[in-house]
Amino acid sequence: MSRVPAADPNRPHPLRGIRRAVHTVSLRGIRSAVRAAFLRGIRRAVHAVALRRRSPRPRPDLSPAQEPRPWARAAGLVAVVLAGAWLGLLVVGNVRAPVGPMNTTMALRPSLSGGTKINVSPLGSLELDSHVAPVRLDVNVDQLDPLRSQALVDHPERMSGLQDEVARDVEHGTLDLAVRSCVAVVSGATALGLAVYRRPRRALAAGGLALTLLAASGATAYATWNPKSVLEPKFSGLLSSAPTVVGNARSIVTEFDVYQRELARLVTNVTKLYDVTSTLPAYQPDPTTIRVLHVSDIHLNPASWKIIASLVEQYKVNVIVDSGDTMDHGTAAENGFLDPIKDLGVPYVWVRGNHDSKVTQRYLERMKNVHVLDDGRAETVAGLRFAGIGDPQFTPDRSGAPGADASEELAGARLASALRDQRAEGTPVDIAIAHEPSAARGTDGTVPLVLCGHLHHQGTEVLAYGTRLRMEGSTGGSGLRAVEGKYPAPIEASILYLDRDSRRLQAWDAIRLGGLGQTTAEVSRHLPEENRPGATPSPTAPSLSTASPAPPSAPSPSGS
Helix, strand or coil: CCCCCCCCCCCCCCHHHHHHHHHHHHHHHHHHHHHHHHHHHHHHHHHHHHHHCCCCCCCCCCCCCCCCCHHHHHHHHHHHHHHHHHHHHHHCEEEEEEEECEEEEEEEEEECCCCEEEEEEEEEEECCCCCCCCCCEEEEEEECHHHHHHHHCCCHHHHHHHHHHHHHHEEEEEEEHHHHHHHHHHHHHHHHHHHHHHCCHHHHHHHHHHHHHHHHHHHHHHHHCCCHHHCCCEEHHHHHHHHHCCCHHHHHHHHHHCCCHHHHHHHHHHHHHHCCCCCCCCCCCCCCCEEEEEEEECCCCCHHHHHHHHHHHEEECCCCCCCCCCCCCCCHHHHHHHHHHHHHCCCCCEEECCCCCCHHHHHHCCCCEECCCCCEEEEECCEEEEEECCCCCCCCCCCCCCCHHHHHHHHHHHHHHHHHHHHHHCCCCCCCCCCCCCCHHCCCCCCCEEEEECCCCCCEEEECCCCEEECCCCCCCCCCHHHHCCCCCCCEEEEEEEEEECCEEEEEEEECCCCCCCEEEEEEEECCCHHHCCCCCCCCCCCCCCCCCCCCCCCCCCCC
């Protein structure tokens, strides 16, 4: 076998020269390419600088896709300002201030309706329509100062100057609150603006806008400030069960004439409420007033009798007026529902509604304390002269009979004729009663006050010839219909205060209780225009003339 000769280590490899040649060529090519590219870049940069110096600066491209949107930025800034202002008010926007014998906390809160809310824990709250602005004044009564309260008890003569003290305390507290709220709103909006935009200029713009909005809100509140709003407060919670907090009918006219005095009265009564802790003060009726409980549209709700009995006892009612629809179908089988009327302990004046039948009417006529009024019949009950007419329709199925509006107008005309006859005989009627508002409007000019129901909501209006129409809601919460809608209907009734001498309406309390399954309660005080402070007293208002023609009645909405 032949052998391959061994390679000589000193002999050059045949490929080594080729590798060296390729490597040399590659390095030279790379160096030359890099040098050429670098020179080209320098030339282009110099050329671009030269062109930029020769030619004007190009304008930015403002195509629709790149146009700024100022409205979007403005909306975002407003949102940041509102959120920051709200947070600022929540954190530092409240003031602890003494008001008379009480320690309170005052705060401004964002609100769509404005007004003032006084929380008297745990008794309830008091709402006043004091102003219209996007901010609400909240006053929380934290506790009663024992030293100042004891000083009032030991020195009753201090009560005479309590209104001035309360006015000064409220003035100092609101001034301090205004200053602190300004700082809180501006600081909150500025801080949130800085956190969102991270630009001092935008943050300062947010603070400036917040200050502008707060100033505008303050100007609106000042322009719409109504110090007499305390004359018609709305109570909720346990306070709605204490009529003495707002005084009796006589004191409404003679004592509720200035804001400071009424505010002092509220403070004094709250002091009394805290003093007796668990028991509310008993209602002391004014002997110069007659108290009428107006109910309507009970619609076979058995719970209504307990509510009516409670109102009779609480308000020391003299007489109850029921403007109809006590029943739902008017059948003889339903008559037993009416038996609790005998146990109410006061006279019960009743007119027939479109859900009440003649069978119902005859059953009620047999009760000793019930006064059924129909066809314009008049009776004197509890010192007042009443006249009324039953509804000419009987529609328990809620159907609308042809000519229904005309029949209601005719009933109103018959009642008005009876009222004029009573006046001619020297026995003028004080209160007229009809079920439907369209019939009640036919009495305009013949009686000072007419009561009605039917539409299941409360309302008051002064008719063209001076008669005041008072419409009651459903005292039965619309009966079985309370479960038909999404929300239960409220239970409504009214306490009417009439002067015993002139037999004219002095004020009324609108009572509103939560419907089926609810536990809310509200009582709001209302005054006739002639009894408001500053109004010209009209002891015989409205002036009614027997020769006044009855105006045409408006058509009635569909029956209930």
